[in-house]
Amino acid sequence: MADIGSLYQQADWKKEKHVPVIDCPDTVKSGEVVTVNLTIGKEIPHPNTTEHHIVWIELFFKPDDDKFAYSLGRFELAAHGASVAGANQGPAYTEPHVAVAAKLLKSGTLIATSWCNIHGLWQDSKPVTVA
DSSP states (O other): OOOGGGGOBOOOTTTOTTSEEEESOSEEOTTOEEEEEEEESSSSOOOOSSSSOEEEEEEEEEETTOSSOEEEEEEEOOOBSOOTTOTTOSSOBOOSEEEEEEEOOSOEEEEEEEEETTTEEEEEEEEEEEO
């Protein structure tokens, strides 16, 4: 049986357009709202066509002293140019960029995952210190 973790791909987001990029402060104050921006294809734009697109992005938080990660949000990106007129003829395209507002009470790691309809599962992570 395959392990789901072995299916996730990782790379340097500056060289690979599929890696979720996590933008937020390295240190935040306990209980204050922090905005976490997630982007796929920050340095190299990811295509957003009917044939090749990001389907979803998900964000987790894993506290340093906890066994489990907690889901902060899952974002479905549903518009990729499809329409009754044909592929890439639609009136709307959803860009693979989302923002999450969260309150963190403990230091830990943010983990972002994403799904490309052609190139599969991707992940990245960022440690965050709560002061």
